[in-house]
Amino acid sequence: MGMDVLLVLPVLIPFITGIVMLVFWGRRDIHRALNVVGAALLLVAGIALLDGVSRNGIQATQLGNWPAPFGISFVADLLSAIMVVITGLTALAVAVYSLGSMDEARERFGYYPLLHIMFMGICGAFLTGDIFNLYVWFEVLLMSSFVLMALGGERAQLEGSIKYVTLNLLSSALFLSAVGILYGAVGTLNMADLSQQLSLLNQPGLVTTLAMLFLTAFGIKAAIFPLFAWLPASYHTPPIAVSAIFAGLLTKVGVYALIRVFSLLFVQNIALTHGLILALAGLTMVTGVLGAVAQNEFRRVLSFHIISQIGYMIMGLGLFTSLALAGAVFYIMHHIIVKMNLFLVSGVVHRLRGSYELKDLGDVYKVYPWLAILFLIPAFSLAGFPPLSGFWAKLMLVQAGLQVEQYVIVAVSLVVSLLTVFSMTKIWAEAFWKKAPAPTQSNTQSLAFMVVPVVGLALVTVVIGLSVQPFYDLAQRAADQLLNPAEYIAAVQSASLALR
Template sequence: MNWLLISPVLIPLVCGALSLTLWQSRRVQRWVGVIGTAALTVASFLLLYVVWHEGIQVSYMGGWIAPFGITFVADLFGAIMVVLGGLTGLAVAVYSLYTIDARREHFGYYPLTHILLAGVSGAFLTADIFNLFVWFEVMLLSSFVLLALGGERAQMEGALKYVTLNLFSSTVFLIAVGIIYGMTGTLNMADLAQKLPELERSGLVTTVGMLFMVSFGIKAAAFPLFFWLPASYHTPPVAVSALFAGLLTKVGVYALIRVFTLVFTDDVGYTHDVLLVIATLTMLVGVLGAAAQFEFRRILSFHIISQIGYMILGLALYTPLGLMGAIFYIMHHIIVKANLFLVSGAAYCLRGTYELKELGSLYRTAPFLSILFLIPALSLAGIPPLSGFFAKFVIIKAGLEVEAYFVVGIALLVGLLTLFSMVKIWNEAFWKEAPESSERLVAGAEQRGSYVPMLIPIIGLALITVFIGLNAEPFVVVATAAAEQLLDPAQYIQAVMEARP
C-alpha cells in the first residue's frame, strides 16, 4: 500500500469524520478545517514531488492487482490537480473562518467541505471508471448539501437546477459505464485503453465516448450543457462559491481530458472535432453571457464557462502544445477564479451587495483590496506578465500550429471581451462614485465586521498568480511533462498493468 498516494483522499476523509464527531464544538471544527486542508496541501505537494522524480505511482486497493481490483494512480496530471485541490481547499478553509455564519457551521459546513475535497481528490487519483463515478457522487452529494445549506430562497432555486442536471449527468455516466463494461468486461481505464481498439464494433465505442462527453460536458459546464452553473453558483456563501468555481467544473474537465487521451483515442478525427466545436462555442457563449450581467458573482460564473472553453480547446487540438496549454490553463484558472470569488466576498463585506449598479468607490475605501482584485482580474483577461497571459499564449500558439485560424480568432476575441468584463467590474465597483442608495448599505458594514482577515487567502492566491506569471518556466516544464505523459498512454497503461505490490 502506497500511503502517500492515497493520503490526499484519506486526510480529508479522516478530517471529515473527525469534524462529525466534534459536532458540538465549532471552534475545534474550524481548526480541523484549516489543519486538515493544510495537511492535504502538504501531502499533495509531496505526492507531486515523488511522481516528478520517480514516475507514475500506482497502488492496488486491498491487494487486488489490476485489472481486477480498484487501482489508484497518480501520474503528473493527476498529481498537479490534487495539488490545486489542496491549495484551493486551504484558501477556502482560512476564508471560511471569518465568513461562514454560525448557523451553517452548526449544520455541518466543515465536515461537508472535507468530504467534498475527498471526492475531488479521489476522482483525480482513481484509475477505475466506476470508481470515478463513485467519487463524482461523493463530491456531488456534499456539493448539493453545501449549496442548499442555509436555506435561502435563491439557494433553493439554484440547488434544484444544480441537482437535477447533475443527477441527469450521473445517469448518463452510469449508462456509459454499464455499456462499456458489457462491451469489454473491464472497468480499469488502462485495461479499457488496451481492449477497446480490439473491438470490432468501433462505431459503438465512439457512441459510448459521446455518452461520456455529454456526461462530463454537463459537469464541466460546456456548451450547450452549462445552464445549471450561472443559475446556482452565485447563490451560496462566497466561500462555497469559490470552492465550487475553483474545483468542481475542473473535475469535469479533468475527466474529459483523462478519458479522451487514454480511453477514446481511436476516432480522434470525430470526437476531437466535436470537442473543438464545443470548446469554441463554450468560450464565446460564456463571455457574451458575462457581458450582459451586472451582478459581481454572476459575471464571474459566466467567465468560468468561457474559460472552460479554453481548456477543452487545448484538449481538442490534441497536440503536445495544446494539452500542455490545457494543463497550464487549469493551473492558472483554479487559483485565479477562486481568488476572484473571494474578492467579491470582501467587496460584499464592505458594501452589502453584489450588484454592480449599487457598488462603487471601493478604490477609495479599500485601495489595497482593489489592487488585489486587479491581479486575478487582469490575469484572467491574459495581461502579461500574469499567469493568464502564458496560459492563453500557449493555447493560441498551439492553435496556430495546426492552422485552426478561426478558433484562434475566437479565442483572441474572447480574451478581449474578458478584459471588457473585468474593466466593467473595475469601473462599476471600484472606480465610479458610490450611488446614493449605497449609503444605507455601507452603514450595515459595521455589523458585518472587518474585511481585513479575508485578505489573507486572497493575498496568498494573488501571490501564486504573480509567481506563476513571473516565474513561468518551472510550471511550463511540469505541464509539458504531464502533457507528454497524457499523449503517450503506454506509460500509464504499463504502470497500471505491470506494477506489482
C-alpha cells in the first residue's frame, strides 16, 4: 500500500465507519459490531503509517493533486504517526468498553457514529499540514464531542456541555482570528511554507502577537493555566466511556497543536515564547494537582489530574531541547494510556458499587482484589513510580531541566509528583481500603467488556515501563524531527514537486 493512501486512511476509516452506521440507523447490533471493527482498522492503519514513517522519514501528500502551498497537505512525521497509533489504541479500548457500559438509549441515538466522526477529526488534526485545515478538523471534533457530552440530556451533562462548548468556541474564534492575521501578513496557510515565510518576516511585534494568540487558542483546548476551568466542570458529567476518551485524547490535540506551531512556526523569539510556556507549565502543574487534592469525587480528582499532567507535557516544549521534547512526546504516549485507564477503572468501580463519590465507596480491595491491582498500575504510573512508564517520562523531563539549569521547574515537577501520590492515596484509602459505609449490591452485567480494555491498557503501561528503550528511541527521533523543521519542509516540497 502506498504512503499516499496510508496518510489519508486514518481519516477515511472512521469517516466511512460513521457513514455506514448512519446508513444502518437504528440497527444497534450493526453499530456495535462496526464500532469495534472500525476502531481496530484505525489502529492497524496507524501502526502501518508509523512503520512507514519510521523506515522512510517524514511523508507528505497533496490532496486533490494541488501543489503546496495552494492545496492542502497531509504530513506525517513521527509525532503525528505516534498520535494516530495512540488514537487507534484508545479508540479500540473505548469501543470494547462501550459494549458493556453504554446504555441502549444513547446507542440508538447515534453514540457510535458520533464517536467515529470525532476520531476522524482527531486524526485529521494530527495529520494536516495546513493551519486553516487544522481549524476545520478542530471544529469537526468539537461538534461531535459536544453532542457526545450532551447526549442523554441529563441536567449535569447539559450544564457541563454549555461550559465546555462556550470556552472551546472562544478558543476557535481566537484561532480563526490568528489564522486570518497570519494569512494577511504572509499570504499562505501551508505550515511548511509558513515556517519559511515567518522567518523572513521582519516584524517581530506582529510575530510575537500571533504567537500569543495561538498560545491562548491552543492553551484553552489543552487546558493550561489559567484557561482550564471548563475541563473539571464538564469531564465528569457524561457517561464514563465518553469521559475516558475525552480525558485521554481531546486535550492532547491542543498539546499537539502547541508543540507543532511552536517548533515549526514560532521559533524566532525562543527566549520569550518558550520562557512563558515554561512558567505556564509550572503553574498548570501546581493548580491542577491542588485541585485534585481538594476533590472528593472519583472522576473530578482524575479530571484535575489531567490539568496537572498537561503541565509536564508543555514543560518539555518550554525547555525546548532534544531530550525535553523527547520527554514531552514520551509523556504524551504514557499519559493518554494511563489517564484513560484510570477513568475506565472508575467506571468499573461505579458498576460494582453504584457511586463515584469517594465517601460512598469502600471495601473494593477486600471484595475485588483484581480491580485494586488494575487501579494501582495506572495510579503508580501516573505518580511516577519505577519501573512503570510514568517514571521514565518524568525522569527524561527532570534530566532535561537539569541540563539547562532550570532548577525551579524541576523542583516544581518533583513536588507535584509527591502531591499526585497523595491524591492517588486518597482514592485508594476511600474507595478501595476503608470499610464500605453501607451494604452494596454488585451489578456485574456485561462486566467482561469493561474489564478487558482495562487489562489491555494496564499491560501496555507495564510493557512500556519494562521495555523502555524502543519507546525512548522513538520519542527521541520524533523530538529530533521537531527540532529540524527543514526535514518537514523538504517532505512537503518533494510531494509538491512530484505533481509538477
